[in-house]
Amino acid sequence: MGTITQAASADAALVQGVVRQVARRVVGQEYMVERLLIGLLTGGHVLLEGVPGLAKTLTVRTLAEAIRTSFQRIQFTPDLLPADVVGTQVFDQGTGSFSVKKGPIFANVILADEINRAPAKVQSALLEAMQEKQVTIGGQTFKLEEPFLVLATQNPIEQEGTYPLPEAQLDRFMLKLRVGYPTREEEKEIMRRMAGGEPIVVSPTASPEEILDARRRISELYMDERIVDYIVEIVHATRHPAESGLGDLAPLIEFGASPRATIALAQASRAHAFLRGRTFVTPDDVKAIAPDVLRHRVLTSFEADAEEVTSDDVVTRVLERIESP
Numbered sequence: 400m401g402t403i404t405q406a407a408s409a410d411a412a413l414v415q416g417v418v419r420q421v422a423r424r425v426v427g428q429e430y431m432v433e434r435l436l437i438g439l440l441t442g443g444h445v446l447l448e449g450v451p452g453l454a455k456t457l458t459v460r461t462l463a464e465a466i467r468t469s470f471q472r473i474q475f476t477p478d479l480l481p482a483d484v485v486g487t488q489v490f491d492q493g494t495g496s497f498s499v500k501k502g503p504i505f506a507n508v509i510l511a512d513e514i515n516r517a518p519a520k521v522q523s524a525l526l527e528a529m530q531e532k533q534v535t536i537g538g539q540t541f542k543l544e545e546p547f548l549v550l551a552t553q554n555p556i557e558q559e560g561t562y563p564l565p566e567a568q569l570d571r572f573m574l575k576l577r578v579g580y581p582t583r584e585e586e587k588e589i590m591r592r593m594a595g596g597e598p599i600v601v602s603p604t605a606s607p608e609e610i611l612d613a614r615r616r617i618s619e620l621y622m623d624e625r626i627v628d629y630i631v632e633i634v635h636a637t638r639h640p641a642e643s644g645l646g647d648l649a650p651l652i653e654f655g656a657s658p659r660a661t662i663a664l665a666q667a668s669r670a671h672a673f674l675r676g677r678t679f680v681t682p683d684d685v686k687a688i689a690p691d692v693l694r695h696r697v698l699t700s701f702e703a704d705a706e707e708v709t710s711d712d713v714v715t716r717v718l719e720r721i722e723s724p
Contacts, residue, residue, distance in 0.1 A: 410613055411676055416604035420465035424599045425458050426592065427585035434576050434691060435462055435550065437670040440613055443573025443663060444529050444549040446514075446564075446695065451554060453578045459510045459550045466610060467603035468507035468546065475517035481524035488537040499536050504528050507544060507607065511551035515561045522568055525549065529571045546610050566698065573663045574688075575695040613673070620669040621679040625724035630668070630685055634661045636717045637697050645720055651703040651713055656696040664692045682723035690714050
């Protein structure tokens with residue numbers, strides 16, 4: 400019992416240290432910071448959607464600095480090539496042989512900025528890295544060092560010259576976040592901090608090894624069989640709403656969430672409980688994280704578009720009407 404208490408205290412100190420360092424540079428945005436931590440603590444990739452200027456890039460960079468990990472920012476543009484992301488083979492005239500020049504994907508934390516600005520073949524270059532944690536260059540396979548996390552951003556309001564992410568790639572992201580504007584008080588604080596013009600220093604408070612240890616403990620958090628049934632019922636309701644007593648939602652859903660969503664919801668719920676210092680998962684953990692896990696995995700129909708019903712609306716209705724244990 401004493402060992403469990405010590406581990407819980409160490410975990411709390413680890414998380415609080417990272418959050419404190421991020422808060423030195425980023426005002427507010429607690430929702431985004433917590434979800435990024437959930438991604439980091441489960442190894443799940445995160446897609447952030449929000450208008451420019453909401454500190455998405457700054458938050459990701461600061462998080463990487465607070466964890467003593469390597470960080471690479473890739474600015475996606477229409478002329479980007481797959482080799483610019485994963486790397487390529489370079490011919491050495493002196494030796495008469497090819498050598499591998501690794502791309503920016505070989506880092507612990509990758510910020511894929513404006514990911515929807517690059518064409519499909521560049522986006523697909525990320526698929527192997529995100530799912531298999533490895534990259535193939537010229538027939539050679541290279542393992543990516545853990546922790547490995549892709550945090551991608553996209554702009555929801557400027558669609559000219561963009562390439563929407565295909566469903567297969569969207570499904571690789573554990574969470575899709577909608578980042579909102581700061582409050583009035585938060586915006587005042589942002590102005591005060593930026594007035595000085597001096598860079599705000601962030602100190603590393605966690606190591607990659609500590610993050611990987613926390614991941615192992617999170618995977619062992621207790622989840623009651625009733626919580627497991629609850630998660631499965633939620634995901635199943637997005638595929639076959641009529642079977643779950645939600646027949647009115649059937650015309651609004653084109654495709655439901657995949658089994659990958661079930662796995663992601665269980666992992667993210669455990670991490671959500673972990674961040675609150677608990678060693679077990681509650682229905683509230685599932686409800687809190689479900690919209691971020693499901694919003695990009697539930698595809699709405701033309702009828703839903705005509706009625707201006709979004710995937711968020713569908714997920715909200717499912718969570719309201721599926722009885723929790």
